Amino acid sequence: MYGMVNRGIEQMVVLHHGVEVWERIKREAGVDVEMFISNEAYADEMTFQLVAAASSVLGAPQDALLRAFGEHWVLRTAEEGYGGLMSAGGSSLPEFLLNLPNFHTRVVMVFPNLQPPRFACTDVGPNSLHLHYRTHRAGLTHFVVGLIQGLGKRFGTEATATVLESKAEGADHDLFLVEWKSPVA
Amino acid sequence: MKLSAIPTLEIGLAPDQFHAVFPFHFAVDSDLRIVQVGASLARYCPEATPGALFKDVFQLIRPDVALDHAVLMENQQQLFLLLHPASSLRFRGQLLPVDSGRVLVFLVSPWLGEANAIARFGLNINDFPIHDPGLDLLHIVQAQHQALADSKELANRLTGQRAELRAANERLRDQDAEQRKLALIAALTTNAVVLTDARGRIEWVNDGFTRLTGYSLAEVRAQTPGSLLQAPETNAATVELMRRSVREGVGFSVEILNQSRLGRKYWITIEAKPIRNDAGEITHFMAIQSDITARKEDEDRIRNAMSELERVNRVMMNREHRVLELKHEVNELCREMGRTPLYPSAASDRVPVTPPPTPPHGE
Numbered sequence: 001m002y003g004m005v006n007r008g009i010e011q012m013v014v015l016h017h018g019v020e021v022w023e024r025i026k027r028e029a030g031v032d033v034e035m036f037i038s039n040e041a042y043a044d045e046m047t048f049q050l051v052a053a054a055s056s057v058l059g060a061p062q063d064a065l066l067r068a069f070g071e072h073w074v075l076r077t078a079e080e081g082y083g084g085l086m087s088a089g090g091s092s093l094p095e096f097l098l099n100l101p102n103f104h105t106r107v108v109m110v111f112p113n114l115q116p117p118r119f120a121c122t123d124v125g126p127n128s129l130h131l132h133y134r135t136h137r138a139g140l141t142h143f144v145v146g147l148i149q150g151l152g153k154r155f156g157t158e159a160t161a162t163v164l165e166s167k168a169e170g171a172d173h174d175l176f177l178v179e180w181k182s183p184v185a
Numbered sequence: 186m187k188l189s190a191i192p193t194l195e196i197g198l199a200p201d202q203f204h205a206v207f208p209f210h211f212a213v214d215s216d217l218r219i220v221q222v223g224a225s226l227a228r229y230c231p232e233a234t235p236g237a238l239f240k241d242v243f244q245l246i247r248p249d250v251a252l253d254h255a256v257l258m259e260n261q262q263q264l265f266l267l268l269h270p271a272s273s274l275r276f277r278g279q280l281l282p283v284d285s286g287r288v289l290v291f292l293v294s295p296w297l298g299e300a301n302a303i304a305r306f307g308l309n310i311n312d313f314p315i316h317d318p319g320l321d322l323l324h325i326v327q328a329q330h331q332a333l334a335d336s337k338e339l340a341n342r343l344t345g346q347r348a349e350l351r352a353a354n355e356r357l358r359d360q361d362a363e364q365r366k367l368a369l370i371a372a373l374t375t376n377a378v379v380l381t382d383a384r385g386r387i388e389w390v391n392d393g394f395t396r397l398t399g400y401s402l403a404e405v406r407a408q409t410p411g412s413l414l415q416a417p418e419t420n421a422a423t424v425e426l427m428r429r430s431v432r433e434g435v436g437f438s439v440e441i442l443n444q445s446r447l448g449r450k451y452w453i454t455i456e457a458k459p460i461r462n463d464a465g466e467i468t469h470f471m472a473i474q475s476d477i478t479a480r481k482e483d484e485d486r487i488r489n490a491m492s493e494l495e496r497v498n499r500v501m502m503n504r505e506h507r508v509l510e511l512k513h514e515v516n517e518l519c520r521e522m523g524r525t526p527l528y529p530s531a532a533s534d535r536v537p538v539t540p541p542p543t544p545p546h547g548e
């Protein structure tokens with residue numbers, strides 16, 4: 001997983017709990033990295049060990065942590081790290097979600113060594129759509145839920161993501177029902 | 186472009202398809218008057234309407250040639266870069282003459298050389314056709330920005346760490362110099378120097394210690410100096426004072442009788458001081474022992490001489506007293522025998538009633 005994800009975890013922990021707690025989490029996770037390079041690929045286990053260690057140090061369940069982290073990633077990490085790119089992603093929540101597949105396709109073009117997830121939108125309605133999330137990684141479902149909630153906040157729309165089908169429970173891939181209220185014009 | 190020898194399908198684009206894949210295009214006639222505008226271009230360059238002149242809407246940046254139909258035709262192999270001064274948007278692309286050059290089509294799209302171009306120019310991504318590499322380019326530019334920001338941050342952190350390292354190094358070097366000085370002093374001094382841990386167990390002694398006590402460092406390490414060196418005659422109160430001082434973590438200064446490995450008794454002064462670390466905790470005691478046996482012996486000799494003098498003095502006094510008594514008795518006898526006293530009478534008045542006091546500790 002690329003450095004932006006681990007760096008997002010670092011930012012969120014440091015923001016709410018301080019540098020010492022973050023250093024403790026890194027130690028507990030056995031992660032000895034001074035600074036995560038944004039577009040460098042790190043072992044996926046590193047991310048999962050950081051989440052597990054954060055969960056035990058902070059005493060918070062991993063799912064809740066992943067959701068909070070998803071929100072933080074969209075609202076802070078991506079906003080700072082990607083800046084212009086985030087505004088190139090669309091000017092409303094549905095537009096952004098519809099653009100998500102192309103976004104990650106461009107990631108494949110620019111960083112052939114990364115393995116971003118594949119997204120697809122179907123059943124697009126005025127206030128909802130089906131978001132298909134395909135990845136070779138496991139355990140990030142709640143991260144996606146947090147990301148979508150964060151996107152909702154970014155566009156001033158209350159958004160929810162309900163898991164309709166779950167790969168962890170035998171489905172081919174995760175399927176979310178994303179619903180949003182019409183933004184206040 | 187040359188047609189290949191391989192037969193190709195007659196693929197052309199219907200006008201609506203053409204508009205869909207080139208939404209930023211525009212076309213001019215031989216007077217360079219705009220005759221057609223793509224929907225996306227029309228949104229960002231509203232002056233680009235049919236009838237307007239090329240030069241009133243755009244500026245030709247490259248190729249840097251005259252705005253003339255024939256010249257443009259000559260430059261159709263060039264990469265075209267146009268500026269739309271009203272929005273400062275730049276467009277890049279290709280010139281395609283059609284209908285034998287009677288119409289020049291500019292197949293251009295916005296040049297997004299900076300990551301925040303979308304936000305800056307208020308562009309909508311849906312105005313870009315999917316094949317347009319403009320948005321792809323944004324990702325590359327952004328990745329470069331990130332790489333640059335990352336290396337700056339990394340450089341900052343490294344600079345900070347190097348400064349810390351250098352400071353730590355200097356502290357170490359200072360400490361080292363200080364320790365070397367102390368070691369030199371300790372080695373050269375004729376005094377005995379003992380370094381113990383916070384609980385009083387020996388960690389190090391100098392050569393002076395070995396000369397004085399006969400014990401080498403290997404023999405005394407981890408023992409307490411007192412258990413090794415005190416003699417049965419050593420003053421118990423002094424020993425207790427030293428123990429209490431170590432327990433309470435304060436320095437002390439005493440004179441004490443010790444005995445060497447071979448049983449030689451000697452007097453020393455001990456000057457002991459606690460050594461503290463940066464946190465203020467006691468880590469060591471350092472004691473300097475100076476041999477004062479010679480001084481003690483001189484003192485003894487003087488004390489002995491003094492008491493001898495006193496004894497002689499007392500003997501003399503007693504003797505004088507006895508003489509006076511005898512003189513008195515002789516005078517008494519003389520008087521009883523009706524003779525004049527032999528000794529002057531004033532002397533008899535001076536007979537002391539009691540003998541001079543003897544010192545409490547006797548002779």
Ligand code: HEM
Pocket residue numbers: 001002041074078082085086089103104107113114115116117135136137140143144147148151
């Ligand atoms: C500027 C916007 C974005 C960019 C440039 C971007 C790029 C990337 C990249 C480079 C990866 C890592 C792939 C790897 O390390 O192998 C990734 C992973 C991921 N992205 Fe995005 N992303 C963006 C926005 C989003 C958003 C808004 C979502 C919301 C759903 C999202 C969902 C994910 C997820 C869930 C992963 C985890 C990897 C996995 O599931 O396999 N991304 N993205």
